[in-house]
Amino acid sequence: MYLVADINVDICAATSCKLCTQYCPEANTILYDDNAGKEKGLKYGSAYVAVDRCKGCAQCVWVCDNMAKHHAITMTMIDQLPKAAITDRITYLDKGTKAIAAPVEVA
Amino acid sequence: MSLDYVKFSPGFDRFMPKEYRDMVNHGPFGKKTTVSQMGSFKEILEEHPMCAGCAMTLFIRLAMISFPNPEDTITVGTAGCGRLAISQAAIPFVYGNYGDQNAVASGLSRGLKLRFGDKPKDVVVMAGDGGMADIGFSMTLHSWFRKERFTTIMLDNEVYGNTGGQESGMTNKGQVLKMAPLGKKFEKMDMVGMAKLAGCAYVATVVPNNPRRVESVIKKAVLIAREVGPTYIQAYTSCNIEYSIPTDKVMEDANSVEGDRYKFEEYITDDAKNYLANRYGYKIYQEKPAAALPKA
Ligand SMILES: Cc1ncc(C[n+]2csc(CCOP(=O)(O)OP(=O)(O)O)c2C)c(N)n1
Ligand code: SF4
Ligand code: SF4
Ligand code: SF4
Numbered sequence: 089m090y091l092v093a094d095i096n097v098d099i100c101a102a103t104s105c106k107l108c109t110q111y112c113p114e115a116n117t118i119l120y121d122d123n124a125g126k127e128k129g130l131k132y133g134s135a136y137v138a139v140d141r142c143k144g145c146a147q148c149v150w151v152c153d154n155m156a157k158h159h160a161i162t163m164t165m166i167d168q169l170p171k172a173a174i175t176d177r178i179t180y181l182d183k184g185t186k187a188i189a190a191p192v193e194v195a
Numbered sequence: 196m197s198l199d200y201v202k203f204s205p206g207f208d209r210f211m212p213k214e215y216r217d218m219v220n221h222g223p224f225g226k227k228t229t230v231s232q233m234g235s236f237k238e239i240l241e242e243h244p245m246c247a248g249c250a251m252t253l254f255i256r257l258a259m260i261s262f263p264n265p266e267d268t269i270t271v272g273t274a275g276c277g278r279l280a281i282s283q284a285a286i287p288f289v290y291g292n293y294g295d296q297n298a299v300a301s302g303l304s305r306g307l308k309l310r311f312g313d314k315p316k317d318v319v320v321m322a323g324d325g326g327m328a329d330i331g332f333s334m335t336l337h338s339w340f341r342k343e344r345f346t347t348i349m350l351d352n353e354v355y356g357n358t359g360g361q362e363s364g365m366t367n368k369g370q371v372l373k374m375a376p377l378g379k380k381f382e383k384m385d386m387v388g389m390a391k392l393a394g395c396a397y398v399a400t401v402v403p404n405n406p407r408r409v410e411s412v413i414k415k416a417v418l419i420a421r422e423v424g425p426t427y428i429q430a431y432t433s434c435n436i437e438y439s440i441p442t443d444k445v446m447e448d449a450n451s452v453e454g455d456r457y458k459f460e461e462y463i464t465d466d467a468k469n470y471l472a473n474r475y476g477y478k479i480y481q482e483k484p485a486a487a488l489p490k491a
Contacts, residue, residue, distance in 0.1 A: 109234035110406040111446065113252035115241065115259075120234035135234060145248030145442035155446075176213060180221035184235045 089194070091163040092142040093118075093149065094172070097134045099160035101125025104132035107156045108148040116175070117141040118148060122184040133184065139166060139192060140174040167194045198225050198266050201285065214241065218285055224266045230257065230410045239265060243280040248442025250449060251350050251432035254403040255280045255321065258348065261413035262286075268317040268417075269307075271300045273331065275323035276357045276434075277350045294331030296320045297338040297347060304345040317417050318345035324365035325355045328384050332364075339393035339425045346420045347427045348413075349386065352434035360437040367456070372437060383456070387429055391462055396424035398462040402431045404449040408459065418475055419467045431457040 095108075101124055109118035117138050124134035137148075144163065152161045166172075173187035201224045208216060217237040228236055240259050245252045255277060262268045268286050272278040274293040282288045291299040300320045307316040327335050327349045335347065353370070355361040360373035364384040371378045390398045397419045399412040409430070416426035433440055433448055440448045453459070463480075472480035 106231070106234060110230055110257075111253065113245075113247075113249055113256065115238040115256050118234055122235075141242060143247035145445075147248055147253075147443060147445055150443045150446055180217050180237050182221075 089165045089167050091144045091146075092139045092166045092169070092172075093137045093144070093146065093161050094164040094169060095135050095137060096160045096162070097125045097136075098128070098130065099158055101128075101130035101132055101134040103156070103158055103160075105156045105158065106135065108135055108151050108161065111151045111155075112148050113145065114141050114143055119173075119178065119185045119187070121186055123186070135160075136173050136187060136189070138175050138178060138187075139169070139172045140176075166192060201225075201266055222285065223260070228260060230260055230406045233260065233406075239285040240280065241283045241285075243283040245276055245280050246436055248435050248445050249276070249432075250403055250435070250445050251277055251352060251356075252280055254350065254409065254430050254432045257403060257406050257409045258319075258321065258413050259284055259286070261410040262317065262319070263414055263417055264315060264317060267315055268319060269303065271296050271303065271318060271320045271322075273322045273326045274357065275326050275350070275355075276352070277321055277323060281321055294326050294329075295334055296322045296326065296331055297343070298334040300345045300347075301338050301341065301343040304343060308344075315421050317421065319348065319417060320345065321348045321350055323356070323363075324349055324351045324353060325361075325363040328364040328386055336389065336393055339390060339395055339427070342394055342424050344420050344422065344424060345426075346413075346416045347425065348416075349427070349429045350432045351429055352432050352437070353383075354434050354437045356434040356437055387427075387460070387462075390425075390427040390429075394424065395427045395462075396420075396464045396467040397426040398428075398460075400429045400431075400457055400460045402449045402453040402457050402459075404446050404453060405459075412461065415463070415471065415477075418471060419463075422474075423464070423467045423470050 112118045122133035149161045171189040172192050177188040179186045221237040271289045272281050273296045304318040353366045362375040362379045366379045368382045369378045420426045468480040471477040
């Protein structure tokens, strides 16, 4: 098993910083959903991770902790995530993206 | 290389992989995408085998987002870590022998000018410090002396990363590496000074701890190379493997190296300033109205 980044929507959707995605070395990996958290009354939408592309470097954790100072990202074992986004379940929209988060099957 | 090559052949779209369909429908081609929109559009860089947390990977990702016209761009590279990612993007990539990238790019950019005239077709070289300052040194310098109009970007990780840690001309004096166990005996080469001397119209040093700055220097360099002259960007892109930097400390390292030997520096000739001001509306380079004379 290996670690991937996991973003806490409750914390992220209360801010509008979008910083971590500018520092993730991998393309198309930290994506933005403008509507995430809206159902809970959170304002800004949230970042999330396409875990099949994440290489587990934790650079985004450093950025969220030290630059954004929001502490919204933790490294989690991929098979411990109750549900997560993967590329196949992501839809690109005219503005932002949308993902169906579901349990990840790891061989 | 035009918008025509980033669309589906009629009837074939449903057979294309999802990533390809996303790229055609929601990629940056024909639009002006910026670093601040990252995470909201499909990037042209795909999965690749570069190491986790590598700053060079981040820089390449930012560079691809910053190209002013990705549909009219060709990248040129050589042996070294960077090509592992640069080759995995929806932009044509030319891969020559180790070190000949600026010679290949010279022929390519001249050929494109003959074929397409004034239509912008951008050639961007991205290669490692070993490929550029050691093995490809003469070809790099000569392309600048000949005023070849394309952009050269050095991915400077201060080591031969791909082959396991030999020193390069860009390694710092005294640095001990796996295959330089006694430490390097000579100073880091001043490629920035040489680029200015050889007649580059724009020269910048940059570190990927500031994505918007990376975007700004790449845009300027590519635009200036269209008509004014050669441009050179030297980017610090640490190798966390050979320098044993924990992957979650890569940005901390970038910050400290920026404060030490990689301060942001930008050199731009007057011709290049005027060109950016007049052709592309860069306000910072527009002539300021003469200050009103003080009243007598
Ligand atoms: C003519 C030739 N000599 C040697 C090599 C082996 N080789 C492959 S990559 C490399 C070093 C790359 O170092 P650098 O250019 O600094 O790029 P980095 O991998 O550090 O990004 C070498 C020596 C080669 N491919 N071709
Ligand atoms: S840096 Fe943190 S708060 Fe900011 S977008 Fe990323 S996860 Fe959200
Ligand atoms: S752990 Fe690394 S690869 Fe994964 S999302 Fe964070 S920055 Fe990107
Ligand atoms: S060896 Fe170094 S430069 Fe090459 S991909 Fe790995 S971390 Fe990056």
